[in-house]
Amino acid sequence: MREVTFTLNRLEHDGLATRGELLAGGTWLCYIAEDRYRQVKVPGSTRIPDGLYEIELKPVGTSRFDKVATEIMAAAGLAHHGMIRLIAVPNFSEVLYHWGNDQHDTEGCLLGGMTKMSSPKDGSLAVGMSRPAYQKTYPVLSAPLIRGDRAFIHIRNLDGTPSASDPVRAPVPLERPDRAKQGA
Numbered sequence: 001m002r003e004v005t006f007t008l009n010r011l012e013h014d015g016l017a018t019r020g021e022l023l024a025g026g027t028w029l030c031y032i033a034e035d036r037y038r039q040v041k042v043p044g045s046t047r048i049p050d051g052l053y054e055i056e057l058k059p060v061g062t063s064r065f066d067k068v069a070t071e072i073m074a075a076a077g078l079a080h081h082g083m084i085r086l087i088a089v090p091n092f093s094e095v096l097y098h099w100g101n102d103q104h105d106t107e108g109c110l111l112g113g114m115t116k117m118s119s120p121k122d123g124s125l126a127v128g129m130s131r132p133a134y135q136k137t138y139p140v141l142s143a144p145l146i147r148g149d150r151a152f153i154h155i156r157n158l159d160g161t162p163s164a165s166d167p168v169r170a171p172v173p174l175e176r177p178d179r180a181k182q183g184a
Contacts, residue, residue: 004144005152008032008110010050010159016124017103018047018159019116024140030112030133033126035103037161041091044107048089049164050155057082057145058096065098069134072099076135084141086110086153090164097141099134102126110153112137 006029010020018034034047060066063083073080084097092108100111102119103126112134113127127133144151157163 002144002147002149003152004149005052005154006141008153008155010034010155010157010161012125013037013159013161014125016122017119017126018161019125019127020159022110022112022137022153029137029140030114031116031127033100033102033106033111033113035106035108037157037159039162045103046108048086048092048095048108048155050157051164052152052154053086053089053095055084055086055097055141055145055151055153057142058085063096065096069098069138072131072134073138078135078139080138081142081146084138084145097137099130101128101130 007023008020009023010018012019013036016036018036020032022029022032035045036047038046060080060082065083066080069083070080086095089095096109098109098111100106101113101117102121102124104119104121105111111127112130114129114133115127117126117128118124119126141151
């Protein structure tokens with residue numbers, strides 16, 4: 001059994017969203033849009049921590065995305081073998097790779113796109129041409145899994161945000177506790 005590792009380099013963040021690049025052996029596959037970095041997780045609005053995550057194919061019929069994924073792949077004459085899921089992500093569940101344009105289209109998942117853009121909703125970092133990106137990248141990401149090999153995504157923070165391996169920093173209080181009691 002072989003092991004294949006893909007790399008997601010997070011390159012930009014704007015306080016609302018994160019954008020990076022997905023690579024296979026150093027070859028560019030697509031841009032990736034994600035939720036923003038937060039020191040403390042807010043469910044549905046926080047990107048996953050950086051790190052090395054194994055991926056798997058979620059069985060067809062077990063994801064709300066399966067029907068559309070099958071249609072997207074069929075339009076390109078390709079098969080859908082189940083959604084790509086990152087496993088063992090601390091404090092997250094059902095982290096998938098799928099299509100979408102901005103942080104409004106994800107709840108911690110990775111969204112692929114062929115172009116960079118700004119979200120029409122709020123101007124945040126986003127990706128465009130997401131369905132063509134899915135058609136291009138899904139076969140590359142799923143191929144080792146279909147062969148029975150193990151596959152991983154190594155997520156690296158190159159955007160200036162803290163790494164999960166950095167020493168834990170205490171949150172900065174919004175107001176001093178002694179003043180809060182006084183009503184100041």
